[in-house]
Amino acid sequence: MTADIFSEKHQILFYETDRTRQVTPGMLVNILMLASQDQSDALGITSQKIHAQDLGWVVTQHLLTIERLPRLKEQVVIKTQATAYNHYFCYRDFWLEDLAGHTLAKMHSIFILMDQQKRKITKVPDELVAPYGSDYTAKVERIAEPEKFDAAKTAQSKDYRVRFMDIDANQHVNNVHYFDWIVDSLPEDFLITHQLKQMNIRYKREVHYGELVTSKVDEPITAADSGMLITHHQVSVGQQESCRAQCLWDKIV
Amino acid sequence: MTADIFSEKHQILFYETDRTRQVTPGMLVNILMLASQDQSDALGITSQKIHAQDLGWVVTQHLLTIERLPRLKEQVVIKTQATAYNHYFCYRDFWLEDLAGHTLAKMHSIFILMDQQKRKITKVPDELVAPYGSDYTAKVERIAEPEKFDAAKTAQSKDYRVRFMDIDANQHVNNVHYFDWIVDSLPEDFLITHQLKQMNIRYKREVHYGELVTSKVDEPITAADSGMLITHHQVSVGQQESCRAQCLWDKIV
Incomplete structure (x- = not known):
């Protein structure tokens, strides 16, 4: 079927x-x-x-x-x-x-x-x-997970308080709002000159109303195969990882 | 015409x-x-x-x-x-x-x-x-302005950092994003039990990327005529008022 x-x-x-x-x-x-x-x-x-x-x-x-x-x-x-x-x-x-x-x-x-x-x-x-x-299917599908975020390599870190309108009918932050936290962790001049080509995002733990979220990103590195830039991201509440992501960016020419 | x-x-x-x-x-x-x-x-x-x-x-x-x-x-x-x-x-x-x-x-x-x-x-x-x-029309229309916000009556205050995606083609925060700051300044239990019936919002000064915005609201008071609740709001960057608003809320029965 x-x-x-x-x-x-x-x-x-x-x-x-x-x-x-x-x-x-x-x-x-x-x-x-x-x-x-x-x-x-x-x-x-x-x-x-x-x-x-x-x-x-x-x-x-x-x-x-x-x-x-x-x-x-x-x-x-x-x-x-x-x-x-x-x-x-x-x-x-x-x-x-x-x-x-x-x-x-x-x-x-x-x-x-x-x-x-x-x-x-x-x-x-x-x-x-x-x-x-x-x-x-009896099999559990294996998709590559985003690489673990190395806190020692944090280049930018921004905090966001979860708002009333971030919460969906499941009573937690809707999965889409993480995209804004992740994208906005990068500097304006990077976002204006680069285009997101891929994001692998893995949700680990729910985030609730009023919690203070930290969105971290490391310094972009060049991918050996494509020449595109790779960034690693972590969204956390206190010491608890809520979400991890890995992105590929292409320079806008 | x-x-x-x-x-x-x-x-x-x-x-x-x-x-x-x-x-x-x-x-x-x-x-x-x-x-x-x-x-x-x-x-x-x-x-x-x-x-x-x-x-x-x-x-x-x-x-x-x-x-x-x-x-x-x-x-x-x-x-x-x-x-x-x-x-x-x-x-x-x-x-x-x-x-x-x-x-x-x-x-x-x-x-x-x-x-x-x-x-x-x-x-x-x-x-x-x-x-x-x-x-x-030669005349300049006069709409009632929202009442001045009395800082001494602040009941709630929340800060928001302006994000990349808050900025529009005019290179400042889009007028609509102020609605989220204003609504979210009120507590969750108020927002779940009340419905916004009116907002008078007056923009005073542009807000730009990266600025830290403070959204303040006072304690709701009951309007003598309608029995609805009135809230007064101020959005500011540092000491500068960016926007002032006055809302009417009805209890959800």
Whole structure:
């Protein structure tokens, strides 16, 4: 069996872009996730129904690859496919294309189902994934993890207090808000002259309302194979690591 | 002459809502402003063209009134009309309606044209407003200003560092981001139990990348006429007031 591909169109709104008139990385992930939300709604497995069972879908890892960030007012096509699942993990692919069918971005994501009361991972019931046509797989998929952040190599560190509007229906910081903390840890002159090409982001621990988050990044190093710049990131609350990420950046010419 | 009303449809996306599954006040303003951006584009006076002349439209005041915040996936109609202008000020109205034509929100806004080099207000050339069908008025409109914030009555104070993604094409913090600072200054239990009904927000001074912003609010007081709660707000950088706001809140029953 092959899982169904769900597809929808979207036009880039001005508040999805920054001063470069391109979509921000966080908004890119929001836009991709639109398709999975709408697929779930179309199948009648809305997030409201999931939450009514005291459950919630939680992202544990995204591997995002960007060919080109969509521009203000551009028409894009979002596609998604819930490819496979096992007892605890659900694997999903996303694509963003322009109207000519060129790929702008891809994302591979891992979701778990969280028990909202116990705040713990719970087994995925077949009836919650069967409608997507996902294949059951006994194997747990291994995606490369972002390299461990070496605190001794911290080049920049910024603090953020979690706001009311950072919290989603799972009562924790939405996975997309980490993208802003990670991108903003880099200096303005770097962000204006470089384009994010890839982010591997692994979520380790929930972050809650009011907590003080620290976002650290090391000095960019040049990748031997591609010549692109690599940055390593850590988001933490006190001594506890909440999230780790590794990014690839290309110079804007 | 009466200015043209420009209208468009929009469906509420999940990332425009918070954990209450309603649009956040900041996103509500973004959604309203979609119509003015699209009207300008339709008339061929894009913000790119304005910026190419080293100019930029800047909001100096919004008076936002909310009947009901739109909900996740709700279809809404946005309407706008550039009602009037004089040498320095442009007045614009916005409405948000549901598909049955009921008003969900209204906003009256004042815009000025800023010289991007001098960072100063500049005269509005007729050719930039004539296409909207705006009426010239010699009078400068007087909208009530939010009451002065009394620092001695500060009940809550929170600091925010301006991020890369807060900055818009005018090279300063976009007017909408102030809504998040203002709303988030109030405690979580207040925000969960109250609904914003009105905000009068007056922008006084630009805020730039990297600056540390302080958002202060006083203790809510009960309005004699409506029984709603009034809060006063100030956003400042150091000793300089950047923005002042006055809000009306209704208890959620």
